Amino acid sequence: xxxxxxxxxxxxxxxxxxxxxxxxxxxxxxxxxxxxxxxxxxxxxxxxxxxxxxxxxxxxxxxxxxxxxxxxxxxxxxxxxxxxxxxxxxxxxxxxxxxxxxxxxxxxxxxxxxxxxxxxxxxxxxxxxxxxxxxxxxxxxxxxxxxxxxxxxxxxxxxxxxxxxxxxxxxxxxxxxxxxxxxxxxxxxxxxxxxxxxxxxxxxxxxxxxxxxxxxxxxxxxxxxxxxxxxxxxxxxxxxxxxxxxxxxxxxxxxxxxxxxxxxxxxxxxxxxxxxxxxxxxxxxxxxxxxxxxxxxxxxxxxxxxxxxxxxxxxxxxxxxxxxx
Numbered sequence: 001x002x003x004x005x006x007x008x009x010x011x012x013x014x015x016x017x018x019x020x021x022x023x024x025x026x027x028x029x030x031x032x033x034x035x036x037x038x039x040x041x042x043x044x045x046x047x048x049x050x051x052x053x054x055x056x057x058x059x060x061x062x063x064x065x066x067x068x069x070x071x072x073x074x075x076x077x078x079x080x081x082x083x084x085x086x087x088x089x090x091x092x093x094x095x096x097x098x099x100x101x102x103x104x105x106x107x108x109x110x111x112x113x114x115x116x117x118x119x120x121x122x123x124x125x126x127x128x129x130x131x132x133x134x135x136x137x138x139x140x141x142x143x144x145x146x147x148x149x150x151x152x153x154x155x156x157x158x159x160x161x162x163x164x165x166x167x168x169x170x171x172x173x174x175x176x177x178x179x180x181x182x183x184x185x186x187x188x189x190x191x192x193x194x195x196x197x198x199x200x201x202x203x204x205x206x207x208x209x210x211x212x213x214x215x216x217x218x219x220x221x222x223x224x225x226x227x228x229x230x231x232x233x234x235x236x237x238x239x240x241x242x243x244x245x246x247x248x249x250x251x252x253x254x255x256x257x258x259x260x261x262x263x264x265x266x267x268x269x270x271x272x273x274x275x276x277x278x279x280x281x282x283x284x285x286x287x288x289x290x291x292x293x294x295x296x297x298x299x300x301x302x303x304x305x306x307x308x309x310x311x312x313x314x315x316x317x318x319x320x321x322x323x324x325x
Contacts, residue, residue, distance in 0.1 A: 030090055030266050034065040037256070039095040040079025042072045046210055046290050047254050050125060051095045053286060054256075057277035058270070068095075075103055075164055075324065077110060084112035088261035093270070094118065096257040098166055101309035105317040106164045106324045115310060118257040120303035121267050122274040123295030125287050126251040128228040129170045129206045130213075131241055132221045137203050142225050142244040145204070146178050153181035158204040159193035160186050164324055167193070169313060170206035170227055170250040172320045177245050197221065208252055209234060209291035227251065234291035253295060253309075255302050271299050 037055050039047055048070065055066040071079035076099045086092035100114045131142065137156075139145045149156050160168035163186045171184060185202050187193035190211045196202050198220055205212070206227060213234060215221040225241040226232045227250035241248045256274060258267060277283055278294040287294055295302070317323075 030269060031062055031064040033091070034067055035091050035093065036067050036069050037093045037095050038069045038071050038079045038083050039097075040071055040073070040076030040099075041097070043070050046127060046208070046252075046292065047095060047097055050254065050283070050286065050290075050292070053283050054124060054274065054277055057280060057283065058273055061273045061276065062269075075099055075107070077103055077107065080114065081110070081112050083257075084117045084259060086259050088119075088259040088263075090258065090262055090266035090270070092259065093121070094257045096255050096306075098251070098253050098309060099164075100257075101306060102164055102166070102169055102313045102317075103324075104310045105314035106322060108323065108325045115307065117260050119260055119262050119267055120299050120306050121256040121258055122271040122299065123253060123255040123297055123302040123305060124274060124278070125290075125292045125294050126228065126253040127290060127292045128209050128226040128232050129166060129250055129252065130209050130216065130226055130235070130238075131170075131174070131204070131206050131224045132197075132212060132216065133204045133224060134197055134200045134202075135220075135222045136200050137222075139224070140222065142239070142241055145224055146180055146244075149178075149180035149182055154183060156180075156182040156204055157185045157202040158182050158206065159197050159202040160184060160205070161190040161193055161207070162186050162188060164322070166250065166252045167206050167208065169316055171204075172316050172322070173248065173250060173312075174206070174241070174245070176316055176319045177248055206250070213291055232291055233288070233293070253305065255295065255306075257306075267299055 039051055041047060052068045055068040058066040071082055080094060080100060083092050083094040104114050133139060139148050158171045175182060190207060197205050212221060216223050223238055225239050227241050229242060229249045231240060275296045278296045
């Protein structure tokens with residue numbers, strides 16, 4: 001009986017090791033052919049610039065092409081839906097953005113559920129918005145802005161790069177948390193919004209730092225604070241909104257997601273290589289140029305960020321009675 005029992009134990013041990021061996025073999029073999037990374041916005045923006053750099057980094061590290069595809073439309077939803085319907089085999093990735101967290105509650109007729117249909121793989125970077133005003137407005141700090149807005153209800157217009165954009169939602173969150181009555185004026189992109197802010201047609205904006213920082217440094221716009229939890233290295237003397245409005249935090253983040261059901265070893269492999277890419281001096285320098293900071297971390301950490309942002313924006317959408325449908 002000892003010999004068969006010993007043989008049984010050996011076979012049992014071998015069988016238990018097979019799944020782990022299979023996962024390692026699959027991870028080592030991945031990728032066997034080109035991988036596509038899909039961004040739901042047009043070329044040229046910060047997401048596109050950093051996304052292409054990261055695609056190049058992944059290709060160099062993993063030995064196969066990582067093709068960066070732009071599939072714009074419907075606030076990023078067209079590209080997101082395309083990836084949601086792809087096979088969960090690691091060969092179709094979504095370059096996800098904070099717009100995905102906003103769209104989850106902004107649109108009521110989506111053919112996908114961003115939280116349920118995607119695996120969070122890795123955060124890549126975040127960019128702060130800057131709370132800024134035209135210099136003609138007699139305020140130099142967030143508390144002064146709040147006091148001025150409450151003394152002049154409905155008389156301050158804040159511009160945004162469009163309905164449902166982070167610059168719009170940052171302003172709505174500020175209204176939600178402070179009780180001020182300021183009015184939203186949407187534009188078709190940040191550039192025309194900035195033109196009217198510079199001319200004084202609108203008085204305030206919560207704009208992405210890369211678009212505004214040149215005007216801030218030239219003294220043409222007055223920054224009051226950054227919207228992230230921490231100060232920005234690009235404008236180190238500027239306080240955060242959260243110093244005056246506890247709990248306020250907004251950033252435009254980018255990361256990588258995959259269709260739900262993608263093997264965990266592939267998720268972990270891409271996470272590892274993205275974190276390595278964020279340590280690359282070339283990518284770090286480009287992020288610094290944009291006023292952005294890297295978001296290295298685990299898939300779980302990125303999933304937490306996505307879930308928290310989705311919940312927060314749902315509350316703001318409800319408060320402001322916003323709908324894109």
